[in-house]
Amino acid sequence: MNPLLQRLGIDLPIIQGPMAGADTPRLATAVSQAGGLGMLGCGMRSPEAMAEAAAAVRAATGKPFGMNLFVQAMPSPDPAVVQAAMARLAPLYAEFGLAPEAPARWCEDFGAQFEALIAARPAVASFTFGILDAAQVRRLKDEAGSFVIGTATTPAEALAWQAVGADAVCASGMEAGGHRGTFLPRSGMAEGGGQPSAEDFAAGMIGTMALVPQCVDALSIPVIAAGGIMDGRGIAAAQALGAQAAQLGTAFLACAESGIVPAQRAAMAAAGAMDTRVTRIYSGRPARGIVNAMMERLAGDEASVPPYPVQNALTGPLRRAAAAQGRADHLSLWAGQGVAAARALPAAELMAQLAREWRTACGALSMS
Incomplete structure (x- = not known):
């Protein structure tokens, strides 16, 4: 020892x-x-x-x-930056019947x-x-x-x-x-x-x-x-x-x-060795997860999203709605490069x- x-x-x-x-x-x-x-x-x-x-x-x-x-630290983001971020996410909010809204705290x-x-x-x-x-x-x-x-x-x-x-x-x-x-x-x-x-x-x-x-x-x-x-x-x-x-x-x-939802379990079970990527689009901070539709759809906006925790708070309602609907395509499917070797035990x-x-x-x- x-x-x-x-x-x-x-x-x-x-x-x-x-x-x-x-x-x-x-x-x-x-x-x-x-x-x-x-x-x-x-x-x-x-x-x-x-x-x-x-x-x-x-x-x-x-x-x-x-x-x-x-x-x-608790951020104090520029309101214009927040508005621009919400505008970029508005089409996704609409898909889930949500209205973009800044949270009470970040x-x-x-x-x-x-x-x-x-x-x-x-x-x-x-x-x-x-x-x-x-x-x-x-x-x-x-x-x-x-x-x-x-x-x-x-x-x-x-x-x-x-x-x-x-x-x-x-x-x-x-x-x-x-x-x-x-x-x-x-x-x-x-x-x-x-x-x-x-x-x-x-x-x-x-x-x-x-x-x-x-x-x-x-x-x-x-x-x-x-x-x-x-x-x-x-x-x-x-x-x-x-x-x-x-x-x-x-x-x-x-x-x-673990506390992941069934949709994420299914995504992990199907993931291969080449299916993860580092992205900022979910949270504003680089993070590795399984590639899905949301990651690919917003990939072009990556340089524009506000830093963590602002972007994380703004995408939170989308991720919660996706989880409730069993949709892995809009979840942040955090997982490492070894995901294909994960064992459901x-x-x-x-x-x-x-x-x-x-x-x-x-x-x-x-x-x-």
Whole structure:
């Protein structure tokens, strides 16, 4: 057992990816109960919903689990930009009998979520989209007793997390499904908390096999590998690169305990190795998902959509209507490049299978 697993109190080097909007307390419980680390993706949960989800996991298991937040500021977008975005989406709204309307707020308040996270006292607190300051990291450790994990898509981001006191870094390769966690421009910290440019996101598209060893070599804290890892062979390969654990998202998305709708399950089952693409059209932030009609229809508008979370809020009604009607063609079908290898198993069965595959792969590596 490596130092990271000892510190986390888990038996297997398997962390369930925090898939905001798609994970559930049942999924986190099942993964933790089976010896991994279950995670709650709380980026879109209200503080009250965060407390309820954490309580649900604690009621079901005494094993450690984690909670993840998006590090983001409440935006104040130019009204003209919002109007232009709604005009581009108007034909889609009309298809679903909806009227374009700006939401009352664009996202959850991060400050309130952060306080709820401290109050929930999870074993692990992880973060995506941005970076905490050193004082916030200290509060999590001192007040919540949490192990802090930062998400990085480049070695520079990994070093930035180490500098503010993170306990570990999740190195997220370009193969990963869902949103890219890039937060640092190539020139350094973004001024005024601004978002990276399109060029910065493109530069951050580093594959898992290239990213993980660079982070391992640069850091003195543990590295967790993420992106394209779907089975025990991938977990063993990540460890061979120096990672102490692997984070799997898409692999758990197909589990019965995940929160995806039937239309997304069907789309995943039909997807092949070449069927995912990175796009901004759903949320305003680059994210990998299965290609569908909405992605292709709006591909030409990608450079014009407002940044996350504005575009995400504006497309929310469309995605909810599509889910209610069982239409995968207008859902954000977040999934990684390994989606074709996803197995529709209960989470406990998947964990047992992953553990067997991992042990077999480790044995083969030790004999080679």
